[in-house]
Amino acid sequence: MHEMGIVTHLAKTLDELAAEQKIVKIGKVTLQVGEVSGIMTDYFVDCWDYFKVRHTVLKDSTLELETLPAVTFCDNCKKNYETVKYGRTCPYCGSGETWLITGNECIIKQIEAETEDDRNGEKNVRTDEMR
Amino acid sequence: MKIIELKESVTVSNDRDADKLRQKMLKNGVCLVNIMSSPGAGKTTLLSKTVSDLKNDLTVAVIEADIASDVDAVKFEDLGVKSIQAHTDGMCHMDAGMTERALDEMGYSNTDLIFLENVGNLICPAEFDTGANLNVMITSVPEGDDKPLKYPLMFSTSDALVITKIDTLPYFTFDTEKCIERVRKLNPNIKIFPVSAKTGEGMNKWEEYLRQNLNK
Numbered sequence: 001m002h003e004m005g006i007v008t009h010l011a012k013t014l015d016e017l018a019a020e021q022k023i024v025k026i027g028k029v030t031l032q033v034g035e036v037s038g039i040m041t042d043y044f045v046d047c048w049d050y051f052k053v054r055h056t057v058l059k060d061s062t063l064e065l066e067t068l069p070a071v072t073f074c075d076n077c078k079k080n081y082e083t084v085k086y087g088r089t090c091p092y093c094g095s096g097e098t099w100l101i102t103g104n105e106c107i108i109k110q111i112e113a114e115t116e117d118d119r120n121g122e123k124n125v126r127t128d129e130m131r
Numbered sequence: 132m133k134i135i136e137l138k139e140s141v142t143v144s145n146d147r148d149a150d151k152l153r154q155k156m157l158k159n160g161v162c163l164v165n166i167m168s169s170p171g172a173g174k175t176t177l178l179s180k181t182v183s184d185l186k187n188d189l190t191v192a193v194i195e196a197d198i199a200s201d202v203d204a205v206k207f208e209d210l211g212v213k214s215i216q217a218h219t220d221g222m223c224h225m226d227a228g229m230t231e232r233a234l235d236e237m238g239y240s241n242t243d244l245i246f247l248e249n250v251g252n253l254i255c256p257a258e259f260d261t262g263a264n265l266n267v268m269i270t271s272v273p274e275g276d277d278k279p280l281k282y283p284l285m286f287s288t289s290d291a292l293v294i295t296k297i298d299t300l301p302y303f304t305f306d307t308e309k310c311i312e313r314v315r316k317l318n319p320n321i322k323i324f325p326v327s328a329k330t331g332e333g334m335n336k337w338e339e340y341l342r343q344n345l346n347k
Contacts, residue, residue: 009144108138110137113134
């Protein structure tokens with residue numbers, strides 16, 4: 001339900017990075033999203049497409065979402081299990097003393113970027129060809 | 132195009148802004164308290180009572196964050212303390228940038244304590260650092276003692292929990308001990324204050340906690 005809020009922060013983070021590293025264009029953005037992060041992936045991509053046009057550097061970007069599995073640890077029998085399948089109750093010993101280890105993340109894994117230098121490089125190539 | 136590996140949280144820009152804001156408040160001697168709860172838990176009533184009790188010897192101000200309207204900010208102006216309404220424009224939480232804009236607009240010099248009444252919501256405000264020095268969650272007796280089971284993140288990221296409306300305990304099946312036990316399991320260090328803003332019961336301890344946490 002908070003996809004739009006996350007999208008605005010993602011855009012801001014990437015905008016700042018672009019300014020820092022002289023990036024003029026961002027292509028594919030790969031995110032790692034936890035299985036139980038509460039992020040609806042389809043809706044998240046829709047929000048991104050709606051919002052990205054406000055930022056010159058992001059307007060041609062695309063989002064690729066990878067799912068990170070959710071794993072829960074049981075404090076009672078010290079085993080890990082799949083969160084989505086079994087929920088809060090440990091399937092091995094039935095204890096409710098369990099903690100989510102991974103699955104709540106939303107991480108920017110990597111981006112495809114074109115920098116000012118790359119663009120100048122391309123121009124040089126073209127000038128060479130013209131000669 | 133080249134690939135840049137980042138491996139950082141989506142909210143990293145907000146986390147940076149929040150840390151900067153926290154330092155700025157510390158430098159100015161202000162304690163910023165972020166108040167979070169579901170709608171109807173009694174944030175405004177608790178704050179009205181707290182502000183009335185503290186305003187004689189402390190300079191207090193209130194930032195009211197809501198999706199729309201200014202009904203809450205007007206209530207605090209009537210109490211004679213500085214107050215500003217921050218509209219989140221439909222967003223379900225306040226972030227550090229919005230909080231800083233509201234603080235700058237309202238002014239915070241020579242202020243001891245500023246309450247940020249976050250949007251009534253138990254999910255998103257827990258994920259976005261506002262830059263507050265203290266994060267306080269409110270849950271009320273009518274909401275039930277199983278709230279910590281349903282919204283674990285909010286309970287585990289708060290410094291203090293205020294259980295409100297304890298004057299209604301005779302009418303609900305709310306097990307205070309069970310609720311506290313569930314909260315402590317998620318967050319062993321959390322400070323817990325059962326209060327009734329209506330009768331004043333327990334308010335002393337909660338207000339004493341705020342006084343101890345001033346940035347003086």
